[in-house]
Amino acid sequence: MLAGLLLLGGCGGEGNDKPRMQPTLNERVATLAQQQGISGDPSTGRSIPDIASPKAQLGMQLFFSKGLGGDLDSACVSCHHPMLGGGDDLSLSIGVEAVQPDLLGPGRLHLNTGHHYDGGPTVPRNAPSTFNIVFYDDVLFHDGRVESLDKTPGLNGAGGGIRTPDSPFGVADPDAGANLSVAQARFPVTSPEEMRGFVFEAGNSNADLRSHLEQRLRGTDAALTLVTNNWLDEFREGFEQPTANADTLITYSNIAEALAAYQNSQVLISTPWKAYLEGDRLAISDRAKRGALLFYKSVEKGGAGCAGCHSGDFLTDEQFHVVAMPQVGRGKGDGPDGSEDFGRFRETGDADDKYAFRTPHLINVTETGPWGHAGGYTSLEAVIRHHLNPQQAIDNFDFSQLDPAVQVSNMTANTQKALDQLASLRLAGKSQLPDTVLSDEQVDQLLAFLGTLTDPCLKDRNCMAKWIPDNTIADPDGLRLQAQSSL
Incomplete structure (x- = not known):
C-alpha cells in the first residue's frame, strides 16, 4: 500500500547533470514508514472475533451485568464503557460502593460509608482501554502481571503458556485460558476495589470467588442471589450447545472466554493515519505528516525518538x-x-x-x-x-x-x-x-500526528452501538448497567 505514496522524486530527463529535486513531504513520510515496516494496520494475520458472533454477544451481556460484581453494584463496564474510549474518562476509577452505580465517568463518587473512604477514587491505577486489546502479544495490565511466556507475534499470547497472579512469576497458570484476553478476564472480579467488594468471599481464594460466581449464574448458590436468572439459555446460545446443562456450560472458564471474545471484537483501527499509509495523501494534514517524521525519527536524526x-x-x-x-x-x-x-x-x-x-x-x-x-x-x-x-x-x-x-x-x-x-x-x-528538546511548533506537530491515530467511530454513537446492548438484547439477570452521565 505504501507504493501509493512513494512517488519519483526526480524531474525526469536522461542526463546525470541535472540536480534531483528534494523528496516531497509525502515521500519522506512514506520512506520512513517503509523503513520501519509500518502499514498502519495491526490486524494483519490476526484472528479477530466478530461482535455478531454468539460468543461475543454473550460476552457483551456478561460485560454489562452487575451480576458478576460481588455486591451486585459493579460490572466490567463500570470502568470500561465503549462511549468513554473503552475506559471511564477518570484519572482513577471507583468500582464498588459508588454513590450511583450506573453513573459512569466524571461525577462518579465513592459512598461515604464505603470501605477506606477518603473522598477520592478507590482504584490505584488508571483504567486502560479495552479497545484493540486483541493486539497485545506479550503482557496485559500496567505491570504485566498477565504475561505470555511465549510472546509469539500475532497470537494474543496463545501458544506457550500464560503466567497470571494465580501462578508464580515465570510459571504458566494452567487455568489461564487460550490467550491473554481470556486470562485477563479472570481477575477484575477478584479485586475488592473493582468488582469483588469487601464482603463477598472475603478472605477466601480467587478460586473460591470464581466458584461462587459460577453458582450464582447457575442459580445454585445458597442465597439464590439472582431473582431473575436466564443465564443458562444465554450460555447455550453463546456456546452453541442447546442441550448442555448449567454445570457444564456455566463455568468461570467459559465466562472469561466469552468476555474475551467481546473485548477482542473491539477492533477500532480505521484511522486517518492508516488511510494515509494506504494511499490517501489528503487523509492527514501537512502538520501531522511533519509530526510523523518527528515521531519516527531518532533523536540523532533530528526526531523525537x-x-x-x-x-x-x-x-x-x-x-x-x-x-x-x-x-x-x-x-x-x-x-x-x-x-x-x-x-x-x-x-x-x-x-x-x-x-x-x-x-x-x-x-x-x-x-x-x-x-x-x-x-x-x-x-x-x-x-x-x-x-x-x-x-x-x-x-x-x-x-x-x-x-x-x-x-x-x-x-x-x-x-x-x-x-x-x-x-x-x-x-x-x-x-x-531520549533526552529531547522540541520547539512549541514541533510539539504541535506531534499532537497533530497523534490526532490521526483515532478511529472516527469512537465519537459516533451509532457506529459504537454494536458494542452496547440495547432493549432487543436479553438482560439475563435484570442487572444490566444502564450507563448514566453527569455531563
Whole structure:
C-alpha cells in the first residue's frame, strides 16, 4: 500500500547533470514508514472475533451485568464503557460502593460509608482501554502481571503458556485460558476495589470467588442471589450447545472466554493515519505528516525518538520503562506509607524495574485519557512535555487540572523517587527515554500526528452501538448497567 505514496522524486530527463529535486513531504513520510515496516494496520494475520458472533454477544451481556460484581453494584463496564474510549474518562476509577452505580465517568463518587473512604477514587491505577486489546502479544495490565511466556507475534499470547497472579512469576497458570484476553478476564472480579467488594468471599481464594460466581449464574448458590436468572439459555446460545446443562456450560472458564471474545471484537483501527499509509495523501494534514517524521525519527536524526518505545503498527514495544509519570491516587500499597506504586518491580523483583510501567499503545490515544499509569495528566500536550523533561514537568505540575477528589498529597515526594530512578538508569545507559528538546511548533506537530491515530467511530454513537446492548438484547439477570452521565 505504501507504493501509493512513494512517488519519483526526480524531474525526469536522461542526463546525470541535472540536480534531483528534494523528496516531497509525502515521500519522506512514506520512506520512513517503509523503513520501519509500518502499514498502519495491526490486524494483519490476526484472528479477530466478530461482535455478531454468539460468543461475543454473550460476552457483551456478561460485560454489562452487575451480576458478576460481588455486591451486585459493579460490572466490567463500570470502568470500561465503549462511549468513554473503552475506559471511564477518570484519572482513577471507583468500582464498588459508588454513590450511583450506573453513573459512569466524571461525577462518579465513592459512598461515604464505603470501605477506606477518603473522598477520592478507590482504584490505584488508571483504567486502560479495552479497545484493540486483541493486539497485545506479550503482557496485559500496567505491570504485566498477565504475561505470555511465549510472546509469539500475532497470537494474543496463545501458544506457550500464560503466567497470571494465580501462578508464580515465570510459571504458566494452567487455568489461564487460550490467550491473554481470556486470562485477563479472570481477575477484575477478584479485586475488592473493582468488582469483588469487601464482603463477598472475603478472605477466601480467587478460586473460591470464581466458584461462587459460577453458582450464582447457575442459580445454585445458597442465597439464590439472582431473582431473575436466564443465564443458562444465554450460555447455550453463546456456546452453541442447546442441550448442555448449567454445570457444564456455566463455568468461570467459559465466562472469561466469552468476555474475551467481546473485548477482542473491539477492533477500532480505521484511522486517518492508516488511510494515509494506504494511499490517501489528503487523509492527514501537512502538520501531522511533519509530526510523523518527528515521531519516527531518532533523536540523532533530528526526531523525537517516540518510536523507540511506541513501535510497530500497534505503537508499543510492550516493554516496561521508567518515565516517572505523576504518582497520584492511593498507591498500590508500596513504600513506607503504602502510597507508592513500584510497577513492574512488583512482579519481577528486579531493582531496575522499580517504577517501570508498560508502554501504552497509541491507537485512539486522543480518546483514552487521562493518561499515565495513575491518570496524572488530562492533556496530551502535558504528556508530551513530560517526556521531554520529566523533572521540570513534575516541578511545575499543574494540580488544578485534576479532579479535586484525586489524592495528591504525596505526589511530589513519590514521583521524585521515580525521577531519581530514571536519572540512575540514564546514567547507567539503561533508559530508553531520549533526552529531547522540541520547539512549541514541533510539539504541535506531534499532537497533530497523534490526532490521526483515532478511529472516527469512537465519537459516533451509532457506529459504537454494536458494542452496547440495547432493549432487543436479553438482560439475563435484570442487572444490566444502564450507563448514566453527569455531563
